[in-house]
Amino acid sequence: MSVPPPGPGNGPPSQDRPHDAVASALQRLPRTLSGARRRFLAVNGTAFLLTASLSATAGELFATRPVGTLPLGVVLGTLQLAVLLFTSWWYDRTLRRHADPLVGLIRRHAELVGTAPPQPAPAEALGRRR
Template sequence: MQASDDFRRLRRSFRAFAFPVTVAFCSWYLLYVLLAVYARDFMGTEVVGNVNLGFVFGVLQFATTFLIAWAYSRYARARIDPAAASVRERMDGVATAPAGKAAAAGDAR
C-alpha cells in the first residue's frame, strides 16, 4: 500500500502543510526566545500600562498555536481526509477480499 499513488498523494499532502508550518513556527518561537535573551530593552518596551512587548509576544505564541491548529483542521478536512478515506477503502478492500482477489487487487496497483 505504501507504494500506491493514493498513499503517496496522502503523504505529500500532509508534508506540504506540516513541514513549512513547523519550520515557520519554530523560527517564530526561536525569534521570541532570542529577543527575550538579547533584546531585553526592546522586549521590555511598555505597550499599555505594565504590559510590555515580551508579554505580547508570549501571548502571540499561544495565539499562533491555536491558529495553526485551526488551519490544519481546515486543511486536513479538505485535502488529507479524502485521500485517507481513499487509502482506507483500498486497504479494507484488500484485507477483506479472498486470497485470490487480494492478489489480483495487488496486481492492479
C-alpha cells in the same frame, strides 16, 4: 476482439492491482502530510526563534510598556500563542481537507479487497530516503 492485459485500473481491484485512484492516493498522502507538517513547523519555529532571539539579545526591550500596563514581553508571548493556535487550526483544516479523503479512499479499497490498510513505515525507514 482482444481483451486488454491486466494492469492498474483494469478489472476489479485486488491487493496486487489497486485502482489508479488508490495508487495515486498512496503516493500523494506522504507528500500531503509532510508538506502540512513542514509549513506548521516553519511558521511556529520562526515565531519561537524570533521571540527567543529577541529575549536573549534585547532583554530590556521586553520590560518596556508600550501598551498601557502590559510589558512588551507579555504582548509578544500572547502573539506567539495566537500564532500557535491559528497554525494548529490551519494544520487540522489542511489535513481534514486533503489527507482525510485520501485515507478514506485507501480504507474503502482495503475493505473492498479484504486486507488491512497499509501501515506507516517505521521512523528509521523514513529518514533513509534517497
